Amino acid sequence: MAYQKVEQYEDKITSGLIENYRESLALLGEDPEREGLLKTPERVAKAMQYLTQGYQMDAKAILESAKFHEDVSEMIIVKDIELFSMCEHHMLPFFGKAHIAYIPNGYITGLSKIARVVDVYSRRLQVQERLTSQILNAIKESLNPIGVAVVIEAKHLCMMMRGVQKQNSVTTTSAFWGEFEKSETRSEFTKLISSKLS
Ligand SMILES: Nc1nc2c(ncn2[C@@H]2O[C@H](COP(=O)(O)OP(=O)(O)OP(=O)(O)O)[C@@H](O)[C@H]2O)c(=O)[nH]1
Ligand SMILES: [Zn+2]
Known part of the structure; x- marks a missing residue:
């Protein structure tokens, strides 16, 4: 019923x-x-x-659905996660990649869940800055890690096909918390996300 x-x-x-x-x-x-x-x-x-199906999804429930106890204290990075979202001002797409890292504190999550969290928040009307911090907060609150870092690089169609009409500009946003607020941890992360797999 x-x-x-x-x-x-x-x-x-x-x-x-x-x-x-x-x-x-x-x-x-x-x-x-x-x-x-x-x-x-x-x-x-x-x-x-x-x-916009992200409004019906719960990022924390997703992360916690595959939360495992593990004594790992190294940085875990999932990089080049494709994302497609829509800017809340023009309802036009912005798209690019997210790079996410966390340092566990007794718990890890399934790697795919990190990518799913990106979808939860990108499948909504967004601004890139809020998307970045929402992803960070979900990981922080679900896994209680030692640190979290999120970097998003994206192109906005509202800046390309209308308005200012700049075809090559890329917007980078970042959010760092905990251990990543220290410059050496942050630079290790930045170095690792810029390296290419050969
Ligand atoms: N900070 C931020 N701004 C965004 C994002 N997506 C789109 N915008 C901007 O939102 C702004 C809205 O500005 P307005 O002046 O109200 O709208 P507009 O007249 O359509 O602006 P133009 O795009 O400059 O023609 C624009 O500068 C867009 O580039 C985003 O993810 N983050
Ligand atoms: Zn826009």
Whole structure:
């Protein structure tokens, strides 16, 4: 019964979005009834729901679902994690890579969970700075590590295909906590994320 109610609620949201996109097409000067656009409002509604599904996800639950006791005290780095998000100002994509490190304090998490946390926060309307700090905070609060570092490099379509129209600028944001606030730990991390696998 409860499940049915959730389903009905989700259907209502989807049909509301479809109606809105149909109207938007007309307002933009298109004919929503022409063949190629008939299913477009539905496709866009589904795409937008997919791209914002992070609101329904719990980063800490994901990290804790594969939390293992392990006496490791070395830096663990997962780098070059692709990310696709949408800027909250223009609802246009920004995309790039995240590099994440933590130093465990008795607990590690599954490596894939680190990449999943990136998806949880990037599949929302975002600014790159907040995305960076939300990832850091989730790891910090779930694993209670000795330190966490997050660096994100991204290109923003709102700066490329409109507005200032700069095609090559890359924005780098970073957040460091704990041991990574020390310059030697931070530089070891920076050195390791810049090295290429051969
Ligand atoms: N700090 C930050 N700014 C962002 C991000 N994504 C987009 N922006 C910026 O948000 C700003 C919004 O500025 P506004 O002046 O309100 O919007 P606008 O008139 O569309 O600005 P222009 O893009 O300069 O044409 C722009 O400078 C964007 O480049 C982000 O992730 N972080
Ligand atoms: Zn933007």
